[in-house]
Every structure is written in structure tokens, then in C-alpha cells.
Amino acid sequence: MNPAAIWWRAILPLFFLFFNHSLLMAQTTQTQLVRGRVLDDVTQFPIGGATIAVSGTGQPQALSDKDGYFTLHVPLGRYSFVVTHTGYEPRTAPEVLVTAGKEAQLTLLLTEKTTVLDEVVVQTRGGRNLNNEMIAVSGTVFNPADTRRFAGSIGDPARMISGMAGVANASDGRNDIVVRGNSPLGLLWQVEGVNIANPNHYGSLVSTGGPVSILNANSLAKSDFIAGAFPAQYGNALGGVFDLRLRNGNSEKTEMVGEIGFAGFEAGIEGPFSRKSKASYLVNYRYSTVGLLQAIGFNVGTGSAIPQYQDLSFKIHIPLSSKNTLSFWGMGGPSKIDFLGNEADTVNNKNLYGAENTNLFSRFFTGIAGVSLETNFNRNTFGKLSIGINRATEKGLADSISEQTREAFRTGESRFNTSRYEIAYTLAHKFNAKSSLLSGVTATAFQYQLFDKRIYGNYERATIQIDENTHTALLQAFSQLKHRFTEQLTLMAGLHYQQLSLNGSHAIEPRASLQYDLPGRQTISAAYGTHAQMQSPVVYFKRSYVNDLPVYTNRQLGFTRSHQWVLSYANRLASSLQLKAEAYYQKLSHVPVTRYPSGFSMLNEGAGFGIILKDSLVNKGTGANYGLDLTLEKTFNRDYYFLITGSLFQSKYKGSDGIERNTTFNNHYIGNMLTGKDFRLEGDQHIFSVSLRMTVMGGRYASPVDEHASASGRGTTYDEDSNPYSIKQSPYFRTDLKLGGRRNFKRSTLEGGVDLRNVTNRQNLFVQLYDRKAQKVVNQYQPGILVVPYFRFTF
Incomplete structure (x- = not known):
């Protein structure tokens, strides 16, 4: 698309919103x-x-x-x-x-x-x-409205949170969250107190991210994101926690929303069941717009492949009495995409996931539902019962296309069906104004139906890597005490326990933090915690063969563990301006690595659709993440705001060969500058807004392409054992610009504009591949400028 066409499509929504005065239906209130x-x-x-x-x-x-x-x-x-x-x-x-x-x-x-x-x-x-x-350290508030306000967020909570200190997305085409050098697999997603798996369309079992989020900003309430040393109530995670809350519908008045954006065409409704009670409902439905965007010329990074998805989210809130409240909630939907090799645009690098000699057929479904019962026993005691179900299916077929005849031959089949059934209960009790105790227990049952087969020579030979129909369970319990010695000094100490029934792995994890309020609205905090996480199911159930009989050499793997220390300083310089600095150190141990000497480590997995499946793994790897995060934030005041964050860090690991290397997530530095301003064109009735985000990161580390193996094989092969993550990629830089506005009518509001991602059209490296035609290694780049128009109408 030429630059003139890009800017015309960018300005068109603004022209429609601000200059079509026939939309005015009545005098605004x-x-x-x-x-x-x-x-x-x-x-x-x-x-x-x-x-x-x-x-x-x-x-x-x-x-x-x-x-x-x-x-x-x-x-x-x-x-x-x-x-x-x-x-x-x-x-x-x-x-x-x-x-x-x-x-x-x-x-x-x-x-x-x-x-x-x-x-x-x-x-x-x-x-x-x-x-x-x-939460005493490393906590950030997630405001759903910011996903619409911040440039580059395109309505996605995960992409928005990457602007915070110490956080980055794994790539432009996906929203995997990398926290302080940790793999995205180390992140815990939690909704309404229920732990969930990957909440994304095209969300692979072996990742926690994807191209498009199922999470709907119109359904979310203010939530918490924690980057490290999190409290005792959160378990089975190493890198961070995204504790999401869903908002209640309006219990007094029916309201509706219509929206068009990157995530889809959307319609939503909320309101009361009856004016005699506080019971309410909230429903939002979306259908993909990406196919339409591509049809009219916008590049979304998938070439000729058309992503198709839809999702529904809801919450029903019912106050049963003055003491008891019942809620039903859920979200989910299907997604599919096909990458056909004969249609891949390899010349212009517009197809990030497909290749000219490969066909990929993918089908996904994710469904999450839950019920919560909250009880105020009395003024000092509160209990919450949460029951959740999380179902995910993932089906994939892969073909290899002959370079001479262009005939397709099946090379792989996979079917991953997983179900999680969870029940959790938490009890909070306040002894007095100084002391309170929060305790709870969570039981999660996992049901797995996993199959993965690699096919060679047009079905002449096949290797089944995984073929499992089984179940396991994870039990977690915690208790955490908060004691305020004075108005200024607060201690929080707790203990978390978890046990996996698959192999009896268990962990006892102490956590503690101390917070002191200094004069002049300053606060200093320190925290320590041990954390443990189970492995991905495909790791546990990877097959190897002895005399043509399957054996499971990974099933006895224990938890990966870490010790985390954080020292935090915050200074509220003004009512709307805060400076925050955090130094952290994380020591990782019991990381799965190979039995034989190599540079492989599970710490480098989880930033894509798949992981390297290895058998005969042992918990003998180590790692360390340490650094400094800085944040200067001005909340919205006098019609403008800004957020400046910077991170200096190291992320290292050792495989079974004992050599210390950089992890693939070691950027060394990350810098973000995000700012925005509102311009009042007609008082508070007509607002024009501009938001700008600039991100700079050091290049990640990648493994070199094995050219000999790639030339003789069916795809690009990397040297992951002897010389992994030895290539330092070039630095990453991206600028996002958002232009938009808001117009208030008598009983409705129209918002619209355009989100310009990578507005400078910078070519940031995505991956290196082996081109068999050219017989050389070529670069494939992240998406160039992405133009995303949006409209939102509330009434």
C-alpha cells in the first residue's frame, strides 16, 4: 500500500466523526x-x-x-x-x-x-x-479504558501492559508477555479468582499468548498485574500474574455498545433484570474484522491467509441478600486460519507464519466459564467460592509442498484437547484495624487428550511423539497475614503449598514483604518469595522409544523453582505525578535440561505456537534474571498524561553443559515513552485526542541457522544444542500513533479514529529462515505500518 493510501484511510474515520454534523440529534446534556x-x-x-x-x-x-x-x-x-x-x-x-x-x-x-x-x-x-x-511491590493497575486510549494497544490488555517497566511483548504479531526476562510460560492468568490457560484466539497449549485476545476490554473491570515476588495466594507461576476482574452490568439502566476495531465487529448490552433488585447482566459479542481489513488493503501480517474468529463474554450478577452475592460469567469462541504455501508472499515478507513450501491448517476453540459466591459473614469476615471450567481444543495439519510439482504431502498431525476443572475458596478475616488474614485452597483437575505425529516420506514412516488420554490434579493452599505496626509500617508474610498428583511433586513456598511510608509521600518496600511451577503437559507426555515401545522419560520432572528479591522505592512528587524504582534479582533452579551435555533449557521456550520437544529431561538447569526498573507516570490532569519507563536487565541460563548463556529474552534494555493529550473543540462535548508511544529494546538472542541440515531437510533447522542463542539481533524500535476523538450527544457518545502501529514503517527483525531456492539464510521482518481504524458508539 502506498503512503498516500495509508494516510487517506487513516484520516477518513476522523473526517467522518468530526465534520459530519448531521449526526447531531439533539442538544447535548x-x-x-x-x-x-x-x-x-x-x-x-x-x-x-x-x-x-x-x-x-x-x-x-x-x-x-x-x-x-x-x-x-x-x-x-x-x-x-x-x-x-x-x-x-x-x-x-x-x-x-x-x-x-x-x-x-x-x-x-x-x-x-x-x-x-x-x-x-x-x-x-x-x-x-x-x-x-x-501486594507490596511490582504491582501495576490495569485500567481497561487504557486499551482504547494508549497508542499501539489496539484494545488488547496484554499489548497494553507491555508499556509497563520490565515488560515486553515477544513479537509484534503476538501478545505473549515477557516479564523481567522470564519466558511467557511463567505468567499466570486468573479471572474472578479462577486460574485459566491461554485466553487468546489461536492460543497454543504450549504458550500463554496469541495474535488476538479473547479478553474483551468492554467486559473487564480494573485489574492487577504483578511483575514479581507476588503474594502467597498466587501459585504455579514464575514470571508474573495477571489478576483480572469482570465488571458488573448496570443495575439501574439498559445500555448498549457497538464497536469496530482490530479485535472485531462488536455489539454489547447490559442492564438490570428488575428495577426492584440490584441484579444485572452484561453480554458482549465480537466477530473478526481482520479479514475485512485485509480485503480492503490493510496489512495485518498474515499475507493471503484470512483469520476467522468470534467470541462471546458475559457476566450475570445477582445479590441474593445483604450478605450473599452470586455471579455467573464466561468467555470464549472458535478461531481458524490456513496458511497455503502456494499463496505465501515470501518476496514482501508479509506472511509471518507461513512458508512457500508448507501448508498449515489450524483450528482452535477456547471456552472459560465460572460461578462465584461471595459471602459477608459479618463486618470482619468475608468468603468467596469460585468454580471454573476451562476447555481448549487445538487441531493442526501440516503439509510439505514439492518444489518441482507443487504437490502437497502430509508431514504432521496434532490434536490437543485439554480441560481444567477448578474449585477455589478464599476466606478473609480482619482481627482489627492492624491485622488481617487471607487464606484459601484451590483444587484443579486436568483432563488431557493429546496427540502429535510426525510423518515422513508420504506415510512411509511416522513417529508418534505424544499419544495420551489421561488426567492429573494440582492442589494449592495458602495463608497470608497482613499486620500494620503503625500507619507507616506494614508487614505481609505468607506461605503457599502446591502438589501435583501426576508424580507427587510438591513445593512449600514462603513469601514476605515489608512496606514503610516515609515523610513526603515516599514509600520504600522490600519483598522475598519462593515460587514453583509445573511443566507443560506436552513435556511430561513426550514419548521416546526403546525396542519400538514407548517410554516416558519426562514424567518424573519436578517443578521449576525460583527465589525472588525485590527492593522498591516510590515518590509521589505531586498529586498526579509519581516516580518509582525497583531493583530485583531472581534465581531459577530445577529447570528441565537434557541429560547429555547441551545448551538446551526450557527457560527459552514459550514465545510462539510450539516448543522444542525433548525426551530424557532432568531438573538440573539454572538461570538468573536481575535488573532495575524505572517509572515516571503522570496520570491524566490538565488534559494530558505521560508514562516513561526504562529497564536495564540481564537474563542468563545454564544448560546441562554448564555454560552460562543469554536467554532468548535477554534484551538488556527496554525503554517506553507514552504520552497523550486531549484537545477540547466544543468544551466537554467534542474532544480530539492524540496518543504517541515509542518503544526501544535491545535485540534478542537467536540460535544460528544450521544451513546444512536446513538444505537437506523440510524446513529451517537451528543449532539449539551446541551453539544456542549466540547471535545478537539488531535493536528494536517502534513508534505508534493514535488519532481519535469523542463526541457526546444527548444520551449517547461516539468515539472514533485510527491506530497507526509502527508508523515509521521500521523493519524490525522477526526471524531468520533458510531459503532453499536461494540457498542462503534470509531475514523475515515484523509487520510494517499497520493501520487500524476504530469506532465505538455507546448509548
Whole structure:
């Protein structure tokens, strides 16, 4: 696509939004209703009599009722809300967007004071407050609205979070999250207290990411992301935790949304079941737009292959009584794509996953559903029961195409069906304002139907790598105490335990953190934790053969383990400006490596659709990640915001040959600068916004192509044993620009614009491949400029 066509398609949505004044149906209103609830941050007990005010304005205040609910009429715009109550520390909810098309809903959590003194002024806790009050270090708030506001995020939570310090995406075409040099496999996804597998379309069993997220920003609530040394309630993870919450539908008014963007055509509805209760529903459906984008000339990185997918997300929220609340929720959908070798565009490098001598046929389905029962036993005790089911299917066929006749020969078949059935119960008890205890137990049953076959010589010979129909279970339990010695000094200490029934592997994991508030709105924190994670099922069930009989040499593999230390310093320089620095060290052990001396390690796997399947692995590998993360953040104030993050780090490992090497995720440095500004064209009724993101990273390490093996084989072969990850790739640089706007009508809001990813059309290296025609190694690059128009209409 030529540059003129790109910019015309970029400007067209803005022209439609801002200059088509015939869309104005009536005089716009000046206010909108903001509703919400005030709760205790430990026990979730409703707090009545709390005062809610709009910060820095003379707007009227509201009081929460005996059940913690409040409503407040606020002019259109973006505000911070301050909540205060005698006996509790003041709290601020920043950057709340109030539009005509949707009522804003807030959940405000207050922390009880350890002492109550008259005539003492306590400064408001500003900034982005985490949901989990047990998190002391490495925690970041995920705001779903930011996926629409930040350049380059294209509505995807995983892509948005990569702008935070210490975090990167594995590639432009996927959203795998690399946290502080850890493999994406080390990330734990959790929704409403239920641990889930890969929440992405085209989400492989051996990864935690994919090209398109199933997670819908219109269904998500404010959530927590933790980059390391996480509290005792999170287990079976090494690199980080994404603790996601789903929002409740509007319990007073029916609202709808229509949206077109990168993730799909979307329609959603929410509202009350009855005005006599607080019960509500929320439903959102999406169908892929990528095929349409490609049809009209936009390059999405898949060449002639057309991705097809759809998904549905929902939540039903039912207050059974003043003490009990029941919720049903779910998300999921199918996806498929075919890469046909005869249609692959290898000249222009537009097909990231296909090759001219290969056919790939892929079919996926992911479904996640759960039910939660929350109980306020009394003012000091809160319990939550969560039951979840996670079903994923993955089917793949691979053909090799003859270079002479272009005839296709089957070379591989795989079918991976996995089911997870989980029940979890957590109990929070507050002894007094100083001490509280959070405990819980989780039981997860896994059902596996796994098959993988490699075919040689047009079915003359075949090797079955995996053929398993089995089950196993993982039991986890934890308890964590929080004690506030003073208003300034807080200790959190806990213990996590997990055991895998497959081979009896178990781990006892102590965790602890200490936080101290210094004068001048400064905080210093330190944390330590041990963490353990089971291996991927395809690793456990990889077959080897002795006298043509299958044996399972990996089934006794234990957990991979790590020790993590974090030292954190935060300084709130102003009400909307914060500086944060964190130094960390992670020591990894019991990593699966080969029995014979080689440079292979499982620490390098998990950033794509597959992993290298090895048999005869042992838990003798090691690794280390250490570095410094810096963040300077200005939340939205005076119509602009910015986020500047920087990371300096090392990520090393040792295979069974004892040689220390760089992991493939060792960039050495990552820098992000994200900023945005709103321009008021007609007061608060008509907003034009600009968002810019610039990312720079050191190049990763890659294994060299084995040219001799590649020339005689069926695809590119890499030297993964004797000389792995010895090539330092060139640095990565990308600039994203987002232009958009928002127009408020009487009872609706129209948003639109365009997201320009890699606006400078920089050629960042994706992978090196062997070209059998040219008989040489060639570079394949990440997608060039990607133009994503979007529209969103709420009413």
C-alpha cells in the first residue's frame, strides 16, 4: 500500500466523526450519573456514610447508603473522585471518564486506620490503587479504558501492559508477555479468582499468548498485574500474574455498545433484570474484522491467509441478600486460519507464519466459564467460592509442498484437547484495624487428550511423539497475614503449598514483604518469595522409544523453582505525578535440561505456537534474571498524561553443559515513552485526542541457522544444542500513533479514529529462515505500518 493510501484511510474515520454534523440529534446534556459502591478493602463489607466528592471542583458531594451504594451527577469530562470516612484512610480514584453514552461505575476500597485521632489531617492516597491490598511491590493497575486510549494497544490488555517497566511483548504479531526476562510460560492468568490457560484466539497449549485476545476490554473491570515476588495466594507461576476482574452490568439502566476495531465487529448490552433488585447482566459479542481489513488493503501480517474468529463474554450478577452475592460469567469462541504455501508472499515478507513450501491448517476453540459466591459473614469476615471450567481444543495439519510439482504431502498431525476443572475458596478475616488474614485452597483437575505425529516420506514412516488420554490434579493452599505496626509500617508474610498428583511433586513456598511510608509521600518496600511451577503437559507426555515401545522419560520432572528479591522505592512528587524504582534479582533452579551435555533449557521456550520437544529431561538447569526498573507516570490532569519507563536487565541460563548463556529474552534494555493529550473543540462535548508511544529494546538472542541440515531437510533447522542463542539481533524500535476523538450527544457518545502501529514503517527483525531456492539464510521482518481504524458508539 502506498503512503498516500495509508494516510487517506487513516484520516477518513476522523473526517467522518468530526465534520459530519448531521449526526447531531439533539442538544447535548451537561451531566451524567456516576454510581458506585464503597467497600472495606479486606472484608469487602459495605461502608455506609462515606463522602464521595469530585476532586478540585465545587461539584456536589454524595453519601454512600447503608449498603455502600452512592450516585452522583457530574458534568461530562475526566475527573478524580475522592472518598473519605471517619476511621478510614482517604482514597482517590483517578482518571474517571464521564460521557453522555454510559454511566460511570466505581468500586472504591477503603483501608481502615490503625489509630483515629481528632484534628489530624491525613493525605489522600492518590494514584492507581490496586485491588489486592496484599501486594507490596511490582504491582501495576490495569485500567481497561487504557486499551482504547494508549497508542499501539489496539484494545488488547496484554499489548497494553507491555508499556509497563520490565515488560515486553515477544513479537509484534503476538501478545505473549515477557516479564523481567522470564519466558511467557511463567505468567499466570486468573479471572474472578479462577486460574485459566491461554485466553487468546489461536492460543497454543504450549504458550500463554496469541495474535488476538479473547479478553474483551468492554467486559473487564480494573485489574492487577504483578511483575514479581507476588503474594502467597498466587501459585504455579514464575514470571508474573495477571489478576483480572469482570465488571458488573448496570443495575439501574439498559445500555448498549457497538464497536469496530482490530479485535472485531462488536455489539454489547447490559442492564438490570428488575428495577426492584440490584441484579444485572452484561453480554458482549465480537466477530473478526481482520479479514475485512485485509480485503480492503490493510496489512495485518498474515499475507493471503484470512483469520476467522468470534467470541462471546458475559457476566450475570445477582445479590441474593445483604450478605450473599452470586455471579455467573464466561468467555470464549472458535478461531481458524490456513496458511497455503502456494499463496505465501515470501518476496514482501508479509506472511509471518507461513512458508512457500508448507501448508498449515489450524483450528482452535477456547471456552472459560465460572460461578462465584461471595459471602459477608459479618463486618470482619468475608468468603468467596469460585468454580471454573476451562476447555481448549487445538487441531493442526501440516503439509510439505514439492518444489518441482507443487504437490502437497502430509508431514504432521496434532490434536490437543485439554480441560481444567477448578474449585477455589478464599476466606478473609480482619482481627482489627492492624491485622488481617487471607487464606484459601484451590483444587484443579486436568483432563488431557493429546496427540502429535510426525510423518515422513508420504506415510512411509511416522513417529508418534505424544499419544495420551489421561488426567492429573494440582492442589494449592495458602495463608497470608497482613499486620500494620503503625500507619507507616506494614508487614505481609505468607506461605503457599502446591502438589501435583501426576508424580507427587510438591513445593512449600514462603513469601514476605515489608512496606514503610516515609515523610513526603515516599514509600520504600522490600519483598522475598519462593515460587514453583509445573511443566507443560506436552513435556511430561513426550514419548521416546526403546525396542519400538514407548517410554516416558519426562514424567518424573519436578517443578521449576525460583527465589525472588525485590527492593522498591516510590515518590509521589505531586498529586498526579509519581516516580518509582525497583531493583530485583531472581534465581531459577530445577529447570528441565537434557541429560547429555547441551545448551538446551526450557527457560527459552514459550514465545510462539510450539516448543522444542525433548525426551530424557532432568531438573538440573539454572538461570538468573536481575535488573532495575524505572517509572515516571503522570496520570491524566490538565488534559494530558505521560508514562516513561526504562529497564536495564540481564537474563542468563545454564544448560546441562554448564555454560552460562543469554536467554532468548535477554534484551538488556527496554525503554517506553507514552504520552497523550486531549484537545477540547466544543468544551466537554467534542474532544480530539492524540496518543504517541515509542518503544526501544535491545535485540534478542537467536540460535544460528544450521544451513546444512536446513538444505537437506523440510524446513529451517537451528543449532539449539551446541551453539544456542549466540547471535545478537539488531535493536528494536517502534513508534505508534493514535488519532481519535469523542463526541457526546444527548444520551449517547461516539468515539472514533485510527491506530497507526509502527508508523515509521521500521523493519524490525522477526526471524531468520533458510531459503532453499536461494540457498542462503534470509531475514523475515515484523509487520510494517499497520493501520487500524476504530469506532465505538455507546448509548
